[in-house]
Amino acid sequence: MGNKLFCTECFNDKNFDKQEGIITHEVRGEQFQETVTKYICENCKEEIINDKDFDKSLLKSYNKYRKKHDLLLPRDIKNIRNKYDLSQRALSRLLGWGKVTIHRYENGSLQSTAHDQMLTFIKEPNNMLELLEKNKENIKNNLYNKIKNKTEKLMVKNSITDNIYVKKLQSIPKEYRGDNDFNIDKFCNIVLFFSQNINKLWKTKLLKLIFYSEFLNYKNNCTSIAGTPFVHWQHGPVPKHMFALLDILIEDYEVIELEEFIEFYEGDIINNKKQFNNSLFSNEEIKTLEYVLAHFKDSTASEIRNKTHTEKAYKKTNPNDLISYNYAYNINI
Numbered sequence: 001m002g003n004k005l006f007c008t009e010c011f012n013d014k015n016f017d018k019q020e021g022i023i024t025h026e027v028r029g030e031q032f033q034e035t036v037t038k039y040i041c042e043n044c045k046e047e048i049i050n051d052k053d054f055d056k057s058l059l060k061s062y063n064k065y066r067k068k069h070d071l072l073l074p075r076d077i078k079n080i081r082n083k084y085d086l087s088q089r090a091l092s093r094l095l096g097w098g099k100v101t102i103h104r105y106e107n108g109s110l111q112s113t114a115h116d117q118m119l120t121f122i123k124e125p126n127n128m129l130e131l132l133e134k135n136k137e138n139i140k141n142n143l144y145n146k147i148k149n150k151t152e153k154l155m156v157k158n159s160i161t162d163n164i165y166v167k168k169l170q171s172i173p174k175e176y177r178g179d180n181d182f183n184i185d186k187f188c189n190i191v192l193f194f195s196q197n198i199n200k201l202w203k204t205k206l207l208k209l210i211f212y213s214e215f216l217n218y219k220n221n222c223t224s225i226a227g228t229p230f231v232h233w234q235h236g237p238v239p240k241h242m243f244a245l246l247d248i249l250i251e252d253y254e255v256i257e258l259e260e261f262i263e264f265y266e267g268d269i270i271n272n273k274k275q276f277n278n279s280l281f282s283n284e285e286i287k288t289l290e291y292v293l294a295h296f297k298d299s300t301a302s303e304i305r306n307k308t309h310t311e312k313a314y315k316k317t318n319p320n321d322l323i324s325y326n327y328a329y330n331i332n333i
């Protein structure tokens, strides 16, 4: 059964047959073939492809060309733009391109190699910063400040996951991480959980609370919460590289600050500058944190320290040893 269409060859309404056929697109001198729906005039065999189908098949060929030549796909370009919270026009302007260039690329137009290299370049925040300084005159002051702010935040985030101590913790054997990957964001939020819920939280107390949270969670759920490794110190178990970790929370994440305090003895207490984010944790993990909080909320730092000294995890290990999570089964709270 044919469709009645106007044939430009016969110059009249004719019956057309619908068929799947092949269309060849030439993209920058290379040929790509796509399947497409064709309508063929029963009278003169003239072929018609509707505009939408033609465009779709051309975009497919563009994407094949992109993959072959390692060019960014439209969605990659969109992702780069979203990473910096920019509108299509703002990004075009920053790059000194035509107003609708980015819009066209995101909708499938094939980007030039030079433009592709530029977009790939600004994927890295430090490159973006370099470009921003160079093209400062192209854009308004408030846009400049907005991009700069966002880019610097991205750089901090990069530097944290690249932080040598975070990497070191991630490479410690699983036995000492409670069968979990070390996760700095979760570690950070365990700290926030306790500092938010305990008034005047001593640093020494905090370190033991993290220990009990991680080991108790392993005991109950066969996995730690944030994958924190602990070492045997004179005053009890403490997170490995704890000074570096606290530094990240203070200097990079800027979520806590230490306040020097003198009461019965001199020490630091933790003040939080940000709210605990519970969305990172499972229900079981929240239960563990709440249990540890309820159990030790009113204990002094030295009471908890003495408690840790009765644990097998502490008694069976030597100074400066990493503490195996196998001892978690003997945790007694």
Ligand SMILES: [Zn+2]
Pocket: 007, 008, 009, 010, 011, 014, 041, 042, 043, 044, 045, 046
């Ligand atoms: Zn015809």
